[in-house]
Amino acid sequence: MNAPVQSNKKAELLATTVEHVDITxxxxxxxxxxxxxxxxxxxxxxxxxxxxNMALEDETCSPWLILAGSTSAGGCMHVYRDMVQFNMIDAVVATGASIVDMDFFEALGYKHYQAAGPVDDNILRDNYIDRIYDTYIDEEELQDCDNAIYEIANRLEPRGYSSREFIWEMGKWLSEGNAKKPGSLIQTAYEKGVPIFCPAFVDSSAGFGLVKHQKERAKAGKPYMMIDAVADFRELTDIKIAAGTTALFMVGGGVPKNFAQDTVVCAEILGEDAEMHKYAVQITVADVRDGACSSSTLQEAASWGKVSTTYEQMVYAEATTVVPLIGSDAYHRDSWKKREPRQWAKLFGK
Structure with missing residues (x-):
């Protein structure tokens, strides 16, 4: 890859950092x-x-956080971290980008930046700047993220790992003194025993590091580690069976949403008795008219036996505008203080 253009233009474009909202x-x-x-x-x-709040007050309920989209880069990163820190969330299902390109990336000491205004994307490319709507990422720094994943993969036993297991290793690596920014979602979840799943893990910066790991090991005639997507489904279904009553707090849709909902169906196929997710909230701007799974309503999910319609709510809003309000409301109502941490990572010996 050619070296990026070094100029004052890049410093000018990356002048204003995104500051994450604090719900406390x-x-x-x-x-x-x-x-x-x-x-x-x-x-x-x-x-x-x-x-x-009903889910947090329900002593039998285990709430899960479901994340898709780029709200972490847009300023909600600490909202999700605090939901885990303050015992509002027992498991996380997310896109690889939310966990790796955004949270792990900032744990390495890097930042996301606000765009000052419209700019030619070819100029951004010349300066190795990646754009997410009005948010910028330094591509050179993102490649350091790739390399960190590569280093973690190289130190593991060559076998199959669920994304939950590999992300646990990422949290362990950060906690060993490698974090430049304390209190990332990954490290907090590792320390609190909250498992994180990314069912499309390699569709992120992690993918580049893992491909490099496999290519180099294969070239040297050595075995390599790999991500076992089936283990992801099995492990999250195990959590659903153990949890009983569950709640889904969903930001966006896509693979994380369907993956979390499908645990009910999977449990049934395994001959286990698993109730539909009792509480469900989805915050989205997606339309349902094209029949896309990621934009299906929670009522539609009921037809598949995934979500109960008694306590469900679709919120059609851009998530960075309402997630901080819901998070702050829950924090200040204090129901989380009475919850028993589930620490589902213990199901897997962690």
């Missing part, structure tokens, strides 16, 4: 209480907050 620094309860008396997306947001 403000109390959203009055806003949610007011929204409950309104209509449209405001009332939907309030009901979603109510359902999430």
């Amino acid at each position: 620094s403000f109390d959203a309860r009055p806003i949610i209480d007011s929204m409950r008396k309104m209509s449209f997306s405001s009332r939907d947001t309030a009901r979603a907050a109510d359902i999430f």
